[in-house]
Amino acid sequence: MMTVIARGTRLRNSFNKETFVFSGPLDDPHIARFGVILEKGGSGGGNALVHVHPGADEHFAVKSGRIQFVVDGREQVVDAGGTAIVPRGRPHYFANVGDGNAELEVSFVPAQQHLRFFANFATLTVRQPTWFSSAGDPNFLLIALVLHAYRDHLYLAGVPVWLQKLMFAALAPVARLVGYRLAIPPLPGSLARAGTGHAARVGSSE
Numbered sequence: 001m002m003t004v005i006a007r008g009t010r011l012r013n014s015f016n017k018e019t020f021v022f023s024g025p026l027d028d029p030h031i032a033r034f035g036v037i038l039e040k041g042g043s044g045g046g047n048a049l050v051h052v053h054p055g056a057d058e059h060f061a062v063k064s065g066r067i068q069f070v071v072d073g074r075e076q077v078v079d080a081g082g083t084a085i086v087p088r089g090r091p092h093y094f095a096n097v098g099d100g101n102a103e104l105e106v107s108f109v110p111a112q113q114h115l116r117f118f119a120n121f122a123t124l125t126v127r128q129p130t131w132f133s134s135a136g137d138p139n140f141l142l143i144a145l146v147l148h149a150y151r152d153h154l155y156l157a158g159v160p161v162w163l164q165k166l167m168f169a170a171l172a173p174v175a176r177l178v179g180y181r182l183a184i185p186p187l188p189g190s191l192a193r194a195g196t197g198h199a200a201r202v203g204s205s206e
Contacts, residue, residue, distance in 0.1 A: 011122035015136020017042030032111035038096035050157040056108040058086040065102025091157035123183035144171035
């Protein structure tokens with residue numbers, strides 16, 4: 001049975017000025033889709049950290065406002081009604097460059113577990129703000145724990161992925177030892193591939 005996030009659930013990352021709006025299946029194996037609202041000056045991609053998604057293409061549909069996408073160091077501004085695609089493995093980030101809020105629809109194909117991944121991080125910013133710096137950067141041990149748990153979903157650009165995998169695998173047990181935990185765990189392998197699994201639920205949060 002698919003796990004479903006309550007329609008309209010919102011999780012706001014106050015550090016990034018970014019709100020995630022979840023409204024569909026949590027574990028659809030084909031596509032992960034959710035809304036993002038960026039306030040003025042807000043950024044997506046972890047405080048505009050350049051990153052890659054090695055296993056999925058990321059699709060953006062800009063519903064309102066103006067979004068600047070930086071892919072492979074090249075800038076592109078997309079206005080309301082426009083779209084952008086970041087192919088898997090390409091370093092990128094995006095930011096609101098308009099005068100007000102901007103709204104996007106973000107999709108990952110294939111889904112992997114990107115919806116759980118982003119719901120996990122957004123939930124942690126609400127429940128455990130002390131695990132993040134004043135600028136919104138997660139503690140490095142927390143990064144190691146999350147990126148090791150959600151392997152092949154997101155990595156930092158500029159550092160070989162194989163090296164990050166080794167480093168995160170080594171540091172994840174240390175992170176757990178000092179008290180870091182996931183808010184929303186990934187599905188185990190076979191269940192993740194089937195798109196079915198646990199009855200974990202993300203409730204509404206403002």
